[in-house]
Amino acid sequence: MKHLRTVDDVMTRTVVSVDRGTAFKDIAETLRMWHVSVVPVLSGDGRVVGVVSEADLLLRTQDEAGASHDTVAERLMTRPAVTVRRDTTIAGAARLMARGHLKRLPVVDGEGRLVGVVSRGDLLRVYLxxxxxxxxxxxxxxxxxxxxxxxxxxxxxxxxxxxxxxxxxxxxxxxxxxxxxxxxxxxxxxxxxxxxxxxxx
The missing domain is CATH 3.30.1340.30 (Histidine-containing Protein; Chain: A;)
Incomplete structure (x- = not known):
């Protein structure tokens, strides 16, 4: 069995994301289709500029009832996004998740561009x-x-x-x-x- 030491060893490389202009309804549909609770928001060059979660969408429906469906990712997202580098140790990523009470983290390269995503379940694979x-x-x-x-x-x-x-x-x-x-x-x-x-x- 391969030694699982870094985020790069366990991350998911096929990642769903949205851009700054993605509408509320399309974000909600993306979350539903991919069975995820959060998606990274990317700039035009692929850099992670924020994240939008189910909680962000629900909060907006409470704050601006009736106007939510006209809202785009840039207005909904949490920024700056908490990310990890692909060479981050599994223990380091786990500590970051625990401190922020996060379930998933975007994984970025040295330029801040999205290369994957790592979840709590991914990190637990090392213990198998x-x-x-x-x-x-x-x-x-x-x-x-x-x-x-x-x-x-x-x-x-x-x-x-x-x-x-x-x-x-x-x-x-x-x-x-x-x-x-x-x-x-x-x-x-x-x-x-x-x-x-x-x-x-």
């Missing part, structure tokens, strides 16, 4: 990674990259994405480094560590 694959990567990381020349004995067991580490480390300072590194492995839900450190004689 098999435990055996997670364990193999954690062992490789700890024993061959972090501690290649140190005296250490680390046993790794993974169950339901939770990494259980136990064994002996050369000194107490290494523990936090090992645990932090294990948490960064794609698919890891949590890390539990039980290490002992030899007492100097």
């Amino acid at each position: 990674r098999p435990d055996a694959d997670i364990g193999a990567e954690v062992r490789e990381l700890i024993m061959y990259q972090l501690l290649p020349h140190r005296l250490a004995e680390v046993h790794v067991h993974v169950a339901d994405g939770i990494v259980h580490l136990r064994g002996t480390l050369p000194d107490a300072d290494v523990r936090d480094v090992v645990v932090r590194a294990a948490r960064g492995v794609p698919g890891v839900v949590d890390v539990e560590a039980d290490f002992s450190v030899p007492v100097p004689t």
